[in-house]
Amino acid sequence: MTIDLRLSGGRIATPHGVVDADLLVSGERIAGIVSRETAVDAARTIDVTGKLVLPGMVDVHVHTREPGYTHKEDIRTTTEQAAAGGVTTIFGMPNLDPPTTDTATLRDVFGMYERSSIVDYNHNPAPTKLDEVVAMSEMGIRAYKIYMVVDTGRTYPHPAGTGMHDHGHLLQLMDIIATTGKRFIIHPHDQALMDYIEGEILARGENTPQGYATAYAAREGVIWDTAIDVVLRLAEASGCPIHIAHIQTPRSIEAVRRAKANGVDVTCEVNHWAPFLSTWDDVERLGPYALSYWLPDENRAAVWEGMRDGTIDIASSDHAPHTREEKEVGWTEMWSAHTGTPGIQYYYPLMLDAVNKGQLTLDRVVDMVATQPAAAFGLEGVKGVLEVGADADIVVADLNAPWTITNDGVLSRIEWTCYDGREISARIDRTFVRGHEVFADGVVTGAPGTGKLALSSTDREGNAR
Incomplete structure (x- = not known):
């Protein structure tokens, strides 16, 4: 057996628990997890004594901003941050210009990833053109994405062509997606309720970060809860696998918990801002830079409990970079600011x-x-696990490495992070994508074009034939 890489002396997070062992890589896949004493002729050995060897993060909710908004970010800068943050696979989002809604725009976006991505990738198109849904599935995507929201006072970050609100249309779409076997990512939102709630707050002249934060959490998160109840019922009626973005209220978490128990194929995600950037102090101190959303204390407690008990299955960044100019307006006109926060570099x-x-x-x-x-x-079996035969998507982390996040270390084009000044105790030392080192000792070493389209094992076999 030819061994290209041996990670020696570390503790490996396997599907069966953490073990003291060495990890072997041959080509682009994991070739073995062996005892320290096993004699192997390896082309390269890296001593990772005292470190954790972990699977790379699979981030299914990433806004690269390319094409159309590259003054904020692009695929190269997004994936540089991914490599530095231990993220080895990203799924891009369709709210681009033009929005990704058909095979032509999807083909163009895949070409951009192929040229520029440092990590592996896929993309979640918006299935708003019904006659394009199946054809896009056949191009290798893993999911679709829709927004149940219309922006108030702005046309971004939810541009035309990416939204669907009518319940009949949603059910029709779920029926079609169910035939593909792919998952349907939904940004839940009750637009009619939001129009009323926002109208009341704006009528009082509260076009501020505090007013905005209060609007989206109003009445115990009613805009989220009603939308998620509808989505779960439609998923049950259609048999469509769904994934709920931005989970953040106790009632919604409990609704997902019940749906899972009843056999509905539903997953949900927590984004970086919910556990780490959603207090009222964050809103007061950082204003538009912290929004995303505010979570009242009881909501945040429910999110942490959902993370611990497994109701919240997935952590994805919702990496959403905007320039300082696009944020600064929010101090006095929050509904004109671009909402969302960057997060991919620091979530893991x-x-x-x-x-x-x-x-x-x-x-x-x-x-x-x-x-x-x-x-x-x-x-x-391809991504997300350290076992023989899986892609060698590997992160070496030091859990005893205190450091401070600062704007100076930001790799994003926007050059700021909402975590500036935060002290944390864990650091990513190295990141490998299919055995290729893309980040080491504080430096991105991967080249644009290193990344490949992330396919299922079945799709890989089909491509090989």
């Missing part, structure tokens, strides 16, 4: 820091960032 380290603080177990973190997203989105 923040999750590992939560392990050190006793807020999550390491098993839960690995499950949420890697194993579950791979399994739910058709990459089981």
